Each structure stands twice: as structure tokens, then as C-alpha cells.
Amino acid sequence: MKISYYPGCTLKTKANNLEKAAVASLEALGIEVEEIDRWNCCGAVYSLTADDLIHHVGPVRNLIRAKEMGADKLVTLCSMCYNTLARANQLMKDDEVKRDTINRFMDDEIDYSGEVEVVHYLTYLQEQVGWDKLREQVKVPLTGLKVGTYYGCTLQRPAEVGIEPMGSYTQMTGLLEALGATVVPFNAADKCCGSYQVLGAAPGENSAASAILNSAAGAGIEALATSCPLCEYNLGKQQQQMLEKQAIEQGVPTFYFSQLLAVALGIDPELCRFELNDGQSLELLKSKNYLAAA
Amino acid sequence: MCETTSTPKFATGDRAILPEGASTIPIYVMGKMYEVPETLTIMKAMEFAGFRFLRGAGCRGGICGACPTVFRKAGDYKLHYGLACQTVVEPNMYLAQIPFFPANRASYDIEEMSGLADAIHALYPELFRCVSCNLCTKACPMDVDVLGYISALKQGNIEKAARLSFDCIQCGLCASRCMGEIPQYHIAQLARRVFARYIQPQAEHLKSRVTEIEAGKYDQMLDEMSGMSKDDLEKTYVDREREPDMVEPGSWMPQDRQYL
Numbered sequence: 233m234k235i236s237y238y239p240g241c242t243l244k245t246k247a248n249n250l251e252k253a254a255v256a257s258l259e260a261l262g263i264e265v266e267e268i269d270r271w272n273c274c275g276a277v278y279s280l281t282a283d284d285l286i287h288h289v290g291p292v293r294n295l296i297r298a299k300e301m302g303a304d305k306l307v308t309l310c311s312m313c314y315n316t317l318a319r320a321n322q323l324m325k326d327d328e329v330k331r332d333t334i335n336r337f338m339d340d341e342i343d344y345s346g347e348v349e350v351v352h353y354l355t356y357l358q359e360q361v362g363w364d365k366l367r368e369q370v371k372v373p374l375t376g377l378k379v380g381t382y383y384g385c386t387l388q389r390p391a392e393v394g395i396e397p398m399g400s401y402t403q404m405t406g407l408l409e410a411l412g413a414t415v416v417p418f419n420a421a422d423k424c425c426g427s428y429q430v431l432g433a434a435p436g437e438n439s440a441a442s443a444i445l446n447s448a449a450g451a452g453i454e455a456l457a458t459s460c461p462l463c464e465y466n467l468g469k470q471q472q473q474m475l476e477k478q479a480i481e482q483g484v485p486t487f488y489f490s491q492l493l494a495v496a497l498g499i500d501p502e503l504c505r506f507e508l509n510d511g512q513s514l515e516l517l518k519s520k521n522y523l524a525a526a
Numbered sequence: 527m528c529e530t531t532s533t534p535k536f537a538t539g540d541r542a543i544l545p546e547g548a549s550t551i552p553i554y555v556m557g558k559m560y561e562v563p564e565t566l567t568i569m570k571a572m573e574f575a576g577f578r579f580l581r582g583a584g585c586r587g588g589i590c591g592a593c594p595t596v597f598r599k600a601g602d603y604k605l606h607y608g609l610a611c612q613t614v615v616e617p618n619m620y621l622a623q624i625p626f627f628p629a630n631r632a633s634y635d636i637e638e639m640s641g642l643a644d645a646i647h648a649l650y651p652e653l654f655r656c657v658s659c660n661l662c663t664k665a666c667p668m669d670v671d672v673l674g675y676i677s678a679l680k681q682g683n684i685e686k687a688a689r690l691s692f693d694c695i696q697c698g699l700c701a702s703r704c705m706g707e708i709p710q711y712h713i714a715q716l717a718r719r720v721f722a723r724y725i726q727p728q729a730e731h732l733k734s735r736v737t738e739i740e741a742g743k744y745d746q747m748l749d750e751m752s753g754m755s756k757d758d759l760e761k762t763y764v765d766r767e768r769e770p771d772m773v774e775p776g777s778w779m780p781q782d783r784q785y786l
């Protein structure tokens with residue numbers, strides 16, 4: 233099996249831990265990953281202004297790259313890239329007038345009308361590999377690890393592109409349970425992490441993030457799994473400061489779901505790039521003895 | 527950039543002279559029509575028409591980037607771009623020279639940077655204003671994938687940016703078209719410098735040669751030569767050992783190998 237893959241800028245820099253672990257996992261599962269050629273920024277945030285079409289040009293250009301490569305599916309990982317690409321794709325499929333304007337503006341490219349399907353990595357794993365098959369491949373079961381699934385906003389909103397309905401977390405739950413972990417629900421699972429609001433807040437004073445961590449800790453969760461670099465930044469990278477400011481009582485190590493997948497598949501921890509997580513994340517895995525085999 | 531003089535009767539300098547019976551074509555320079563000989567470059571045609579380049583011309587060989595031209599053709603909505611010293615005139619082209627386009631250049635000390643993209647991002651935060659419109663690439667007279675290298679830099683890939691931008695001659699047309707107001711060509715130059723200083727493997731033979739030079743290996747030879755009379759120096763030059771033309775590579779070695 234071979235997939236066309238769109239990485240995204242952040243996954244090549246600050247969130248390389250999300251990407252490296254995910255790509256290594258697919259390869260371990262026998263799936264060849266082909267990064268699309270000449271990709272550019274996804275646009276990061278889907279523009280909601282009705283007549284602001286220029287901000288759709290970036291995501292559409294990436295979809296055209298995938299179409300040129302003959303891909304019918306484009307798999308992506310980062311929640312924000314997924315959201316922006318999927319919504320731009322939907323616009324090109326559904327809105328004849330805007331599609332025409334965008335295609336005319338991009339007179340250096342072939343025309344596009346939503347031929348490629350944008351698929352999130354989790355959905356791809358569920359549909360193409362399946363949780364039962366994945367369970368058979370697990371080398372280091374994450375037995376005894378209590379994980380909270382934290383989807384963040386952009387994986388589920390709006391409903392037209394959400395990987396599953398709001399309030400439902402079956403894909404990440406299916407994955408984590410296949411890896412042997414115990415998924416524990418918590419009240420703030422569907423709350424926003426504070427997103428870009430963090431830019432205006434002093435370090436460690438993003439109350440949206442601390443509320444989520446407190447809710448998770450209160451439910452007895454030991455680790456949070458996410459697929460969004462901005463959520464990870466707000467929940468993971470800010471934790472030490474939240475602890476210092478006593479905004480949270482205890483830390484909850486955060487991971488990209490792909491890192492937990494890679495660990496369970498027995499992949500070299502180097503590829504998980506834990507140095508990009510908050511230090512307690514690696515400590516937790518060590519204390520649970522999940523890295524001993526590698 | 528230029529000034530007009532009256533239409534020349536005599537050839538001066540390298541100004542083109544219209545041969546007897548040569549056909550001319552109309553071109554429009556800043557909106558005014560001139561009949562110029564066909565087959566000339568834009569630069570020669572403008573000089574033929576009486577413009578004189580005080581700035582906005584340099585190498586005349588397509589490499590200095592001083593002479594970018596923007597033009598349209600009658601009845602075509604598209605903008606076209608070229609170098610005036612390289613692009614041949616076409617009938618009814620409407621053109622203007624853009625010899626300079628303002629673009630801020632960040633100041634930095636290359637020795638205080640690293641091979642990571644963070645420093646480039648900090649010096650040029652406007653990089654993230656790119657909307658991938660690709661107008662920069664369309665404007666490039668050197669066919670550089672400008673959007674490609676800007677994207678590579680956003681992705682932290684300095685090597686890719688350095689390689690993709692290698693043909694850039696800093697003419698500035700990319701910056702003139704950018705909706706994100708990005709000074710692309712300055713950022714690309716910084717990327718190439720960072721690549722060369724921190725990422726590209728250093729050439730070992732060059733390093734050892736520099737060490738030899740610094741240790742004074744060639745000082746005596748150079749001192750001797752600088753003390754020679756002109757006649758002796760000429761004789762030394764004429765008598766020097768020289769690799770014969772068209773020799774099989776690797777088959778020739780000089781007699782005197784003390785400096786190899």
C-alpha cells in the first residue's frame with residue numbers, strides 16, 4: 233500500500249515529533265508514504281470571510297499537487313492542516329462560482345474541482361488497517377496507561393469535515409485501545425485549548441488550557457493524546473509554567489497520538505523526538521517501562 | 527535610470543545603428559511609441575530610441591539583475607517579465623523598466639547564526655505572510671521557483687531553499703509582485719549564506735590549503751617573485767610549466783611539485 237501524504241510546515245519544525253513517529257509507524261505497518269511534491273503552507277486557518285478567496289489558493293494548490301500525482305486520497309496528520317485542506321476541498325467541490333474564480337486566478341495550474349479526498353491519518357488507519365490488525369502488530373502494549381483523548385477543535389468542527397461527530401472520540405479511542413492503553417473520558421475533552429488566545433496571555437496563564445489539564449487530572453488521566461501542534465503547545469509546552477503559577481496542581485504529560493503508536497509498535501524512540509515534548513512525557517514512558525525493548 | 531537624447535545620426539559607443547533596409551517594429555516605452563529595429567534586445571532598442579542607461583544596466587549579460595523589464599502585449603491580459611539585456615523586442619510590446627524595487631534587508635552577523643531556520647524566521651517574520659499566490663514565481667525572469675523556496679523556508683528546509691534559489695540574480699521582481707510584501711530575494715540570499723556556512727560540508731582540501739597558506743608555505747615564492755625585475759618576471763611567466771591543451775585528464779604532472 234502507498235499513500236500520498238501532506239506534512240505541513242509545523243510538522244517539519246516545531247512539531248517534528250508528530251510527523252516522524254507517524255511516518256515511521258506507517259512504514260512499520262508496511263505502508264509506503266509518498267510526500268507530495270512542491271507542497272506549500274496549507275493556509276493554517278480556513279478563511280471564513282465570504283469574499284476572501286485568496287486565502288484558499290494555498291490549500292487548493294496543495295490539492296492540485298496531489299491530483300497531479302494521480303492521488304485519489306491525500307492523507308494528513310496535523311489537525312489544522314486537515315481542517316484547512318478539507319474545507320478548501322469542500323469549497324472547490326460545492327461552490328461553482330468560487331471554484332471558477334479560484335481556478336481562473338490560478339492560471340498557472342490545472343483546474344481543480346475537489347477530485348482528491350482529504351483524509352486524516354486516524355481515519356486512514358481505521359479504514360485501511362483496522363484496529364484488530366493493528367493490535368496484532370503491537371510489540372509493546374501500553375498496558376496500564378490511562379489516556380485521555382484530546383481532539384481539539386479543528387478535528388471535529390465544523391461537522392461537514394469533522395472526522396467524527398462532536399462528543400464522539402471513537403477513532404482515537406479505537407487506536408489507543410488497540411495499543412493496549414485504557415481510555416478514560418473526562419469532562420473537558422471537547423473544550424478549546426485557548427488556541428491563538430495564548431498570544432495575548434502571559435506564559436502559563438491560559439485558563440482554557442489549565443481547565444482542560446485539571447479536568448483530565450481529576451479523572452485520573454496520566455497522559456493526553458492529541459493531533460494538533462497548537463493544542464500540544466498550549467497543553468504540553470506551557471505545563472511547567474502553569475505548574476509554577478499554580479494554575480494546575482499536577483502535570484499531565486501530553487503526547488501526539490503518533491508517538492504512542494510508535495512506542496507500542498516498538499519503533500526506535502529517537503524517531504519519536506521526545507525532546508520536543510515537555511520533559512515529563514518521556515519520564516512517564518520510562519517509568520512505565522515501555523521503552524525498555526527498544 | 528535613463529534620459530532621452532535626440533535620435534542618433536551616428537553610432538556612438540555600442541549604440542546600435544540601423545542597417546540599410548532593416549525592418550523596424552513599434553514598441554511602447556512607458557507609453558510612448560518608438561520604431562526600433564527588430565531582433566534587438568529591449569536594452570539595445572531603448573538605447574537606439576535615445577534612452578541612456580545611467581543606472582539599471584550592468585553586466586549586459588543576464589547575470590547582474592540590474593535590468594528587469596515588465597511588459598504587456600497588445601490584447602493580452604497577462605504581465606510578462608524579462609531582463610532588458612536578454613529579451614528581444616516584439617511588435618507592440620508595452621514595457622517599463624523596474625531597475626530597483628524597495629525591499630528591506632535585515633542585518634545580521636552570520637557568525638552568530640546557526641543552521642536552524644529559527645534565526646531566519648526571526649529576521650524575516652514577514653515570510654509567514656505568504657499566501658501561496660505564486661505571483662513571485664510568475665514574475666521571475668530566471669525561472670526560479672520562488673514560492674518553492676519561500677515554502678521550503680517556512681518548512682525549515684534551508685538547504686532546499688538555497689538550492690532552489692541558486693539562479694536568483696536579485697532583480698527584485700518577485701518582491702514587486704508579492705501580496706505578502708515579502709523581500710524574497712534577500713531572504714533567499716540569507717538562506718544560501720547560512721547553508722554555505724553551517725550546513726554544506728566544508729571542502730577538506732580547501733581547509734588544508736588555507737592552513738598551508740597561513741603557515742607561510744608560499745611566502746618565500748611570492749616574495750621572490752615580487753622582488754623580480756619586470757623582464758625576469760615576464761621570462762618566468764613565459765617559461766612556466768603549463769598543462770598542454772587537450773591533454774587526457776590525470777595524465778599530466780608538472781616537474782616542479784614542491785607546492786602541490
Ligand code: FES
Nearest residue numbers: 584585586590611
Ligand atoms: S544588465 Fe545585467 S542582467 Fe541585464
